Amino acid sequence: MRVYRNLWRKGEDMNKKIFLGTLVKELSILKISEREDIVKEYSQHIDDEVSKGKTEEEAVANFGNIKDLVMDILDAYNIDSSVVNKNGNIIEKTIYHFKKFMDKVSDTIDSLPKGRNVGAQILNYSVYVSFWGILLTGLIFFYKVLGYVLGGVFGGFGVFVMVSLIIVISIIMLIILYNITLHVFSKKNTN
Amino acid sequence: MTTQFKKGVLEMLVLQLISEEDKYGYELVENVNEVFEIKEGTIYPLLKRLTNEKYCDSYFKESKEGPARKYYMVTRLGKDKLKSIRKEWITFHESVSKFMEKR
Incomplete structure (x- = not known):
């Protein structure tokens, strides 16, 4: 990291x-x-x-x-x-593309108006919050659907798979959150 | 906008420099900086590309002050490439200048 x-x-x-x-x-x-x-x-x-x-x-x-x-x-x-x-290997290539995606996200955040004026700050925060809102909503929907499908087809095993997936995806999300936060707040400090 | 101009011309400058004398990366950066300022990072990827395209070659030469340095030399193919880039540049430069002078 x-x-x-x-x-x-x-x-x-x-x-x-x-x-x-x-x-x-x-x-x-x-x-x-x-x-x-x-x-x-x-x-x-x-x-x-x-x-x-x-x-x-x-x-x-x-x-x-x-x-x-x-x-x-x-x-x-x-x-x-x-x-x-x-x-x-596929892991290295995936990580490479993941990083490229993160770069795009960071560039988008960069292009938002910075500055001490309240309007800009509010805009920054609302974009930041909406991004997470959308992500979370999508994830909850995904869990629900996946749980339904897997539970129906695989029963107990399906639930186990679903729980593992939730854990993995949550870890990835936390990593993304950590890095974006780091980036957003370190950039703010250099204003 | 100048960055775009620089990038286009950099290849020509580098080929010209190594066709006159074998040089190592740091030297090339210094030489080019006498013409215009460049980000030093751009030189090494360019040299890699030129090597992969067989326009130049590299070898190691011992130096008294430290470890062996990687020197770059131009190839036959590189010399031909330089000739054609030069022609392109002169034509390009002339027509743009002519155009701008009239206005």
């Missing part, structure tokens, strides 16, 4: 170790040799900057938004698919 949270951080927060660690995680779909190659180059670049008098954080900030950077790097590999890790 910690590395994932780094996607939200501004460049200035990151030192070399965190930056490189994030890169390694984000580029997990690539072959190990390619990944190491990339990380080594960035590491050397940061060292060069530091020897010229910059701090690690400044050097990392000069790379720009790490999300965009990772996109650019992966773009370069779309040309030659033989370097994509054929063992990049």
Whole structure:
């Protein structure tokens, strides 16, 4: 989770170790040799900057938004698919797409009006609350339907499956909530 | 808007620079920054792409101050690519300037 949270951080927060660690995680779909190659180059670049008098954080900030950077790097590999890790498993790919979705959510929240005026704050909160309202309503509906279907077909076993699903989905929702909250409130603090 | 211009021209600048002399990533960033400012992150993905497209190649060279550095050199294909990008750029640059001057 910690590395994932780094996607939200501004460049200035990151030192070399965190930056490189994030890169390694984000580029997990690539072959190990390619990944190491990339990380080594960035590491050397940061060292060069530091020897010229910059701090690690400044050097990392000069790379720009790490999300965009990772996109650019992966773009370069779309040309030659033989370097994509054929063992990049379905979980890693799912997590990758999940993160892309979270980025879209965060960008949407970003584009909302910020500021100290009450109107903007109310708008922010109401969007935030409605998002959760819709999500929860959808989930309750989903549980009801699923419970009905599974109970009818599988009886006791169906209930067991449904309960496990509820637990898994609730955990995922809590993770989403945690990260959005982190993002929304850390962004607010930088106003 | 300038970012778009820069991105388009960056490939040409990089190919030109490595066709004159083999360079490593950090050097290239410094050289390009003399022409215009770029986000340093953009250089390495570009170099990766150029390598994958066989316009340039890389090798490691020992350095006295530290670990071996990765140097980039232009390939035959890259030289041809540079020639055609250059032609495109000159034509593009001329016609846009001509257009803007008249107004």
